[in-house]
Amino acid sequence: MIVTSATYQQTSIVSAELITRDPRNRLLARQSRIRLEAEAIRDSSIQSAGVLSTKIGGRGVYPPQPAGIYVLTQQKKAWPESQGNDRFRRGMYIFFWRSSPYPLMPTFDAPEASVTCTRRSRSNTPLQALTLANDRSFFEFAQLLAEKILxxxxxxxxxxxxxxxxxxxxxxxxxxxxxxxxxxxxxQKTWYAKNPQHAKTVAPDFLPANWELSDAAAWTALSRVLLNLDEFITRE
Incomplete structure (x- = not known):
């Protein structure tokens, strides 16, 4: 009921008059603009691609992660990459190794599992933008979004x-x-038409018969842009 209320759905844009009358927003006359939490960023990307699994409960899942995560840990840990619907389950179900958590989580300020956390602090770093642009999972989400468009x-x-x-x-x-x-x-269409070898690595697996590979790659590129926008990862 909270998220469907008129109060929650207000914009965070504020007038000079309102700032003067209610600088701390005690009257809840506007929304508070905040960046989404790590799990919500991933979930929003999967939902945009149309493949979010809403299954409740069950074992932890192992979404794709970069190679070499466990190189500096005391012992090598198993990370059996999930397939099917488990690959697209919500972030709260990602298996958590305390000594080497899933990289997306600490990048977007998820707390450590070894200490008590009463509040998540929010940072703004270049690594966050690089993660959204280049992480394997987000690249896959962009391809799946392009499939939906096609x-x-x-x-x-x-x-x-x-x-x-x-x-x-x-x-x-x-x-x-x-x-x-x-x-x-x-x-993007023009560039990929001239560089078909790159288009093959970018275009989604699904390709309608009437679509050129360069066109499909271009829509994946557009999807990557939209998923990397500040507006996408921010509650306005």
Whole structure:
């Protein structure tokens, strides 16, 4: 009931008058702008791609993680990479080694498991943007989002861009954003058409018969951009 209330769904944009009258937001006349927690960032990306598993309970899961995580630990630990729906379960079910946690978690300020934590602090570091742009899991989420776009009933790039924005940011693009995103997609199509060897590594596995590989790779690139936006990982 809280998240569906009018109070919770307010914008964090504030007027000068309101700042003067209620600087600490005691009256709850606006939302508080905060970056999502580590688990919620991953869950939001999976949900945007349309593959989030809502299964409740069960064993911990092992999503993809970079190689070499356990090189500096006392002993090598097993990380049997999950497949199927388990690969896309919510972040709260990720198996947690105290000495070497899943890298996404500490990057986005998840607490250590070896000490008591009463409050999560939030940081803002370049590594966070690099993780969203280059992490294996987020790259896979971008490919799956591109699949959704390719499989949709949209008949034009304009509609496909609008769909991508709706799935990631829950809104339609402004005219300026529409123009910039269209220019980006066009540039990516041109580049991947000239570099098909790279398009093969980027394009999603699903490719409709009427689509060129370069086109599919371009939509994966657009998906990566949207999933890496500050607006995507921030509760406005």
């Amino acid at each position: 499989q949709s009933d949209a008949t034009s790039d304009t509609d496909r861009i609008r769909l991508a924005m709706q799935r990631t940011l829950a809104r339609n693009p402004t005219p300026f954003e529409q123009t910039r995103l269209q220019a980006f997609v066009d540039a």
